[in-house]
Structure formats: C-alpha cells, structure tokens
Amino acid sequence: NAGVMQNPRHLVRRRGQEARLRCSPMKGHSHVYWYRQLPEEGLKFMVYLQKENIIDESGMPKERFSAEFPKEGPSILRIQQVVRGDSAAYFCASSPTPTGLAGVGSSTDTQYFGPGTRLTVL
Amino acid sequence: RKEVEQDPGPFNVPEGATVAFNCTYSNSASQSFFWYRQDCRKEPKLLMSVYSSGNEDGRFTAQLNRASQYISLLIRDSKLSDSATYLCVVNEGFQKLVFGTGTRLLVSP
Numbered sequence: 021n022a023g024v025m026q027n028p029r030h031l032v033r034r035r036g037q038e039a040r041l042r043c044s045p046m047k048g049h050s051h052v053y054w055y056r057q058l059p060e061e062g063l064k065f066m067v068y069l070q071k072e073n074i075i076d077e078s079g080m081p082k083e084r085f086s087a088e089f090p091k092e093g094p095s096i097l098r099i100q101q102v103v104r105g106d107s108a109a110y111f112c113a114s115s116p117t118p119t120g121l122a123g124v125g126s127s128t129d130t131q132y133f134g135p136g137t138r139l140t141v142l
Numbered sequence: 143r144k145e146v147e148q149d150p151g152p153f154n155v156p157e158g159a160t161v162a163f164n165c166t167y168s169n170s171a172s173q174s175f176f177w178y179r180q181d182c183r184k185e186p187k188l189l190m191s192v193y194s195s196g197n198e199d200g201r202f203t204a205q206l207n208r209a210s211q212y213i214s215l216l217i218r219d220s221k222l223s224d225s226a227t228y229l230c231v232v233n234e235g236f237q238k239l240v241f242g243t244g245t246r247l248l249v250s251p
Contacts, residue, residue: 053238062146062229062243063186076237111185113239130176131239133185 022047024114024134025094032140033102041097041137045114052095053131054087057109069095102141111136145169148230148242155249159220163245165213165230175206177215178229180244186229189215220249 025044033039045052050071055063068076069089080087084102089095099106113131148165155161167175175192190197192204192213203216213230227244234240 051237055239055241063239063241065238065240068237079238109183130188130191133187135185138183 024049024112024132026110026112026134026137028137029135030138030140032142034142035103036101039099039102039106039139041099041110041112041139042094043097043112043114043134044094045112046116046132049114049116049132051115051117052089053113053115054095054097055111055113057111057136059108063111066097099139102139104141107139107141109136109138144242145234145240146230146232146242148245150243150245152246152248155220155247157220157222157249157251159249160216160218161220161247162217163215163228163230163247165215165242167211167213167230167232167240169232169234169240170208170211171235172211172232173235174233175213176231176233176239177202177204177213178231178241180227180229182227186231186241189228217247220247222249222251225249 024046027042052069054066056066057063065079067080067087072091084100086098112134115131146167177189178186179189180186190199190204192206194206196205201218205214225248227246229244230242232240
C-alpha cells in the first residue's frame with residue numbers, strides 16, 4: 021500500500037509565477053489535509069478537503085492560495101503570483117476518516133503525511 | 143499564548159540516557175493527542191498516540207494529564223537513531239492537527 025505521494029518534491033519559481041503542488045492520498049483515504057512549514061517553524065494547518073468539497077479552509081491565506089480535490093485525480097494546492105514569503109515546505113496528509121471523530125485510540129484517528137514539496141521562490 | 147507549547151531544546155544526551163519532553167496545550171476541548179517525529183527536511187511520522195491512562199511502546203512512554211493540559215514523552219535507553227525533532231500534536235476536534243514547534247533531540251556516542 022503506497023503511502024501519501026506528493027510531487028514535485030522540489031519546486032523553484034520566480035516571483036509572480038504560479039506554483040501547483042499535487043498530493044495523492046493513501047489508497048482508501050478520502051480525506052486530505054494541507055500544511056505549511058516555514059523555515060524553523062512548526063507545521064501550520066491550511067485546508068481540509070474531501071472529494072469535491074472544501075471542508076475547512078480556515079488556515080488558507082485569503083488571497084492567491086486555492087485548493088481542490090477533484091473526483092478523479094490528486095488534490096492540488098495552487099499558489100498564484102508567488103512571493104518570497106511563500107518559500108516553505110508544503111506537506112499533504114491523508115486519513116481514512118475525519119480525524120478526531122473515529123475515537124481516541126483508533127488506528128484511523130490520525131493523519132499520514134507525504135514527503136512534502138519544498139517550494140523556493142527566487 | 144501558543145496553542146501547543148514545547149521547549150525547543152536542543153536536548154543533548156549520551157547514548158543510553160533517559161530523556162523526557164513536555165508539552166502543554168491551551169484548548170481544553172482538545173480530543174486526541176499524538177507525538178510525531180520529524181527528521182531534518184523530512185515529513186512528520188507518527189510515533190505514538192497519547193492516552194489518559196498512559197501508554198508505552200518499547201522504549202517510549204507517553205502520558206496525558208487532561209486536568210493540567212500537559213503531555214509528556216519519555217525515551218529510555220536513547221539510541222543515536224533517536225536524534226530528531228519530536229512534535230507534540232493536538233487534534234482539537236475539527237479535523238485539523240495543531241503542531242508544536244518541536245523539541246530537538248541530539249543523542250551522542
């Protein structure tokens with residue numbers, strides 16, 4: 021069972037360009053989460069999606085950032101008109117159920133992370 | 143106040159030592175708790191869930207004190223391979239994990 025897949029692993033963009041980050045969840049997982057880790061900081065929640073639905077985008081910057089999880093294909097995190105401050109590691113995670121609802125101690129009550137995409141904005 | 147607070151360290155210990163990390167969280171409604179491990183420039187990996195009754199997995203023991211909103215991780219007989227950043231993680235019940243900034247552990251020969 022392949023783990024969470026993310027690509028590209030490294031992405032370099034110039035200021036003003038667009039960045040597209042892809043995430044394929046683990047087989048059987050229909051819940052996807054995106055997190056951002058700035059240099060020397062902890063991971064910060066960005067958005068939670070199920071197939072074709074954005075459930076919680078409370079951590080997404082108001083402008084330039086969007087996310088989708090279509091019926092077919094990977095989840096996409098899109099950053100338009102990138103700026104240097106967008107340089108970070110972007111991690112995707114997936115779970116088979118909404119975490120926090122499966123019950124403490126359940127093997128499904130957690131999220132599994134992909135290897136991340138390291139975005140560098142020049 | 144940060145939602146999840148950890149001592150950033152680093153904790154420098156020799157092989158074979160016992161080391162303990164602590165973490166506090168601010169949201170009393172938090173529902174589940176975890177320790178993740180993150181190696182340099184890699185993704186976080188689940189180390190163990192944390193239960194009120196305490197739980198042990200080999201050399202690792204985790205404890206949760208809901209009244210004090212405090213979580214701990216104890217590592218016995220430290221190995222060189224335990225060198226990493228340990229992330230205290232809280233699920234506040236809204237399907238998103240809240241991460242501490244991590245405690246860095248360095249185990250030396």
